[in-house]
Amino acid sequence: MxxxxxxxxxxxxxxxxxxxxxxxxxxxxxxxxxxxxxxxxxxxxxxPTLDDLHDPYLMKDMDKAVHRIEKAISDQENILVFGDYDVDGTTAVSLVSSYLKTIYPNIATYIPDRYDEGYGISYKGIDFADDNGFSLIIALDCGIKSIDHVAYAKEKNIDFIICDHHRPGENLPEAIAVLDPKRNDCFYPYDELCGCGVGFKLIQALAQNNGDSIDDLIPYLDLVATAIAADIVPMTGENRILAKFGLEVINANPRPGIKALIQNVKKKVLTITDVVFIIAPRINAAGRIKHGNHAVELLTEFNLEQAQQFASEIEGYNVDRKDLDKKITIEALAQIEDNNEKEKFTTVVYNENWHKGVIGIVASRLTETYYRPTLVFTKSGDKLAASARSVKDFDVYNALEKCSEHLEQFGGHMYAAGMTLKEENYLKFKEAFEKVVQETIHPDLLIPExxxxxxxxxxxxxxxxxxxxxxxxxxxxxxxxxxxxxxxxxxxxxxxxxxxxxxxxxxxxxxxxxxxxxxxxxxxxxxxxxxxxxxxxxxxxxxxxxxxxxxxxxxxxxxxxx
Structure with missing residues (x-):
């Protein structure tokens, strides 16, 4: 140390x-x-008070997003709320869809299948919207790089509103509105919101237009606090305010889905650490082992008995997730030993049979063991997919960008990212990634601090x-x-x-x-x-x-x- x-x-x-x-x-x-x-x-x-939160209309395109949703409601259009399958995505979808349902009935949700569709907006999801008469998709925690997908939807007369917090590429998708505080041309005062946080700003803007106060939105803050804790965003500014009040909701009067997840916890008062280690892994387990829809069902269920049924199924997925993660970690550690790769600057391992749902957790475990930027690959359809994890102060996203010629696609942020590549490019990429890290990382960063x-x-x-x-x-x-x-x-x-x-x-x-x-x-x-x-x-x-x-x-x- x-x-x-x-x-x-x-x-x-x-x-x-x-x-x-x-x-x-x-x-x-x-x-x-x-x-x-x-x-x-x-x-x-x-x-901190909820009055310290910023005006949502300071976010670029917020007025366009609200106007488009209000038009959809007045024209009786069908709205599809689309989000990623992790905690941030599923809480965001639960938040926005459950709020919209209080003012308008024609709302449905869509979570892509981690294995069949992969991360982010999918063509399959757009086809589903087209087949079922949806003319507006609100994408949460994804979409900032989905230029081709949004263009494809446009051909089908489907509009997009994108709510994301990941770094944009050079060009933005041609959506009706792109809400992302990390946009270069967005001067919103706080740019560290998670995806669910951006979703919250959207419902805050809609609520303001409806004459509701911030106090009317307090019941939704258990979801926002869960996403902030799980996504490991800075606990400063608006995130800290939302997390603090969200924790109060979790401890005093959580929604039935969260109540069911924590009913066997012996502690009187849950902290943010408990959210990270008790609530978040269970919500995540649905998308890792079965389907992210199960998490949305749980978090939007208002009948406690039904929520308890959903929670016990998710508990089963979490047990399976733990077993898989343990088994794959042992196999990955053996692979590093066998290939004599302990002295490298990076850890890159691959096995076509590893379960795609837990490779992110395994990457974290390997980072804890060898303390260096880590990628864990598995087979996904006809390509390889990987999860990346980094060490403190090293930007793994930038390192991937420098090797992007070998990648099909990639996205994420400084400490965690995901990518896909063609199998024939695996070894070339592995060499390039090792070279980039070796040339750019300070040796001190390879010792835990x-x-x-x-x-x-x-x-x-x-x-x-x-x-x-x-x-x-x-x-x-x-x-x-x-x-x-x-x-x-x-x-x-x-x-x-x-x-x-x-x-x-x-x-x-x-x-x-x-x-x-x-x-x-x-x-x-x-x-x-x-x-x-x-x-x-x-x-x-x-x-x-x-x-x-x-x-x-x-x-x-x-x-x-x-």
């Missing part, structure tokens, strides 16, 4: 903010690192600090859980490795004059010897509250020890 301590902010700024807010300099320093340096900014950070916010003494940990840190939530990219480092820490002699393979570490640590704190270090079992015989060590950690039998205690979650 590479330990990187963030630069300390200017001392006079820290003391000024600390005195303005009546907080410790440690907390003031954490705020400034997050770009919060004034009383007003701190107020917005600690007390722990980004440390500040050094602290264990005596600084008190109820006020914990109360304030809890208000930094929801956490996510660009607003991560604060990581601290404490030096000259000793274990009081109770340290042990725990878990089936003794892979985890449990300690009870102190510094001179501090009280003792329990420590849990997941995956750090091998570090036990560094902590024995009362020898001092340094610990990088987050501060957690651990609830057991109704008692809440402070616990340090170790990230690394040295």
């Amino acid at each position: 590479r330990w990187t301590i963030k630069p300390e902010p200017e001392p006079h700024l820290v003391s000024q903010l600390a005195s303005e807010l009546n907080i410790s300099e440690l907390v003031a320093s954490l705020l400034i690192q997050r770009g919060i340096s004034t009383f007003e900014q701190a107020k917005q950070f600690f007390r 722990i980004l440390i916010d500040a050094e602290m003494d264990l005596t600084d940990i008190n109820p006020k600090l914990i109360r304030l840190l809890n208000q930094f939530e929801p956490f996510g990219p660009e607003n991560m859980t604060p990581v601290f480092v404490a030096k000259n820490v000793v274990d009081t002699g109770y340290g042990k490795a725990i878990g089936q393979q003794e892979e985890h570490l449990k300690l009870f640590v102190k510094q001179t004059n501090s009280e003792g704190f329990g420590v849990i270090g997941f995956g750090l079992g091998k570090k036990l010897e560094l902590t024995q015989n009362h020898q001092p060590f340094e610990i990088a950690f987050c501060i957690d509250e651990n609830e057991f039998n109704g008692n809440v205690t402070v616990q340090l979650r170790a990230k690394d020890i040295r």
